[in-house]
Amino acid sequence: xxxxxxxxxxxxxxxxxxxxxxxxxxxxxxxxxxxxxxxxxxxxxxxxxxxxxxxxxxxxxxxxxxxxxxxxxxxxxxxxxxxxxxxxxxxxxxxxxxxxxxxxxxxxxxxxxxxxxxxxxxxxxxxxxxxxxxxxxxxxxxxxxxxxxxxxxxxxxxxxxxxxxxxxxxxxxxxxxxxxxxxxxxxxxxxxxxxxxxxxxxxxxxxxxxxxxxxxxx
Numbered sequence: 495x496x497x498x499x500x501x502x503x504x505x506x507x508x509x510x511x512x513x514x515x516x517x518x519x520x521x522x523x524x525x526x527x528x529x530x531x532x533x534x535x536x537x538x539x540x541x542x543x544x545x546x547x548x549x550x551x552x553x554x555x556x557x558x559x560x561x562x563x564x565x566x567x568x569x570x571x572x573x574x575x576x577x578x579x580x581x582x583x584x585x586x587x588x589x590x591x592x593x594x595x596x597x598x599x600x601x602x603x604x605x606x607x608x609x610x611x612x613x614x615x616x617x618x619x620x621x622x623x624x625x626x627x628x629x630x631x632x633x634x635x636x637x638x639x640x641x642x643x644x645x646x647x648x649x650x651x652x653x654x655x656x657x658x659x660x661x662x663x664x665x666x667x668x669x670x671x672x673x674x675x676x677x678x679x680x681x682x683x684x685x686x687x688x689x690x691x692x693x694x695x696x697x698x699x700x701x702x703x704x705x706x707x708x709x710x711x712x
Contacts, residue, residue: 510536519682522547531556543567544678546592554579564689566590566678569601580604587633588689590640599630606631612638612688615667624662636692639667653695663699666692 507529514536522530523546530547534556543557544566558578565586570593572579583604590612595602608631618624618639627634643652652669668688681687 507532515539518542520544521678534560542682544590551576558582562586564588566592568593570595572601575601575604590688599626603630607633609633610636610638610689610692612640612668612692615639615641618665624665635664636696637662637665638688638692639665640688641667641669643669643671653691663703664696666695668692 510529510532514533515538517537517540519542520533520537520540521544522533523544525533525547527547527550530545531550531552534553538559540560541562542564543560543562545553545557546566546568549557549572554572554576555578558576558581560582562582563586565583565588567590569591575583583601584606586605587607588610589602589605589608591602594614594617611627611631611634618637624637627637653666668691670688678687681689
């Protein structure tokens with residue numbers, strides 16, 4: 495499956511080669527490997543990529559030509575990343591990190607420009623991961639703790655609030671709905687995906703803190 499918010503048509507090779515350079519937001523999942531490769535080679539102006547497939551060497555080479563700012567991927571499936579791909583990683587500011595990793599961070603250490611990071615809620619409970627993240631990524635502003643809803647009727651992402659167990663107001667807990675990329679579409683269409691929701695939550699917390707501080711000053 496290949497989705498694009500920009501051009502909601504059936505994406506075959508001919509369409510990709512003709513219109514691919516217009517695409518900025520791309521979701522790749524459950525597509526034939528040859529189509530995945532055509533996507534990455536044709537959509538050279540993509541800045542927001544969700545790629546939930548196994549990465550071949552050719553796909554890594556194609557991805558290295560993209561100037562990505564937003565990426566959803568499992569870094570653990572990328573074995574021996576190319577130098578060009580590492581340069582692409584270094585430009586990414588928003589990383590939705592699928593899969594698990596330990597305190598060594600694995601390939602995540604190559605994402606040097608991160609301001610926003612989303613990971614499984616089961617990862618963040620492992621001490622002392624949060625202090626390591628703040629230390630290794632000085633630009634990091636928000637960490638999102640993700641889980642999937644138990645209720646199959648949930649239709650949108652829900653901000654659960656501040657997790658006192660993690661003890662850091664820069665961490666936002668979000669429960670994702672069941673569905674196949676629905677949150678991704680909400681983000682690129684309306685800015686209501688995990689990144690927009692997290693930024694709103696952090697902004698509300700700062701406003702509440704400032705209001706409290708002003709009240710104390712008075």
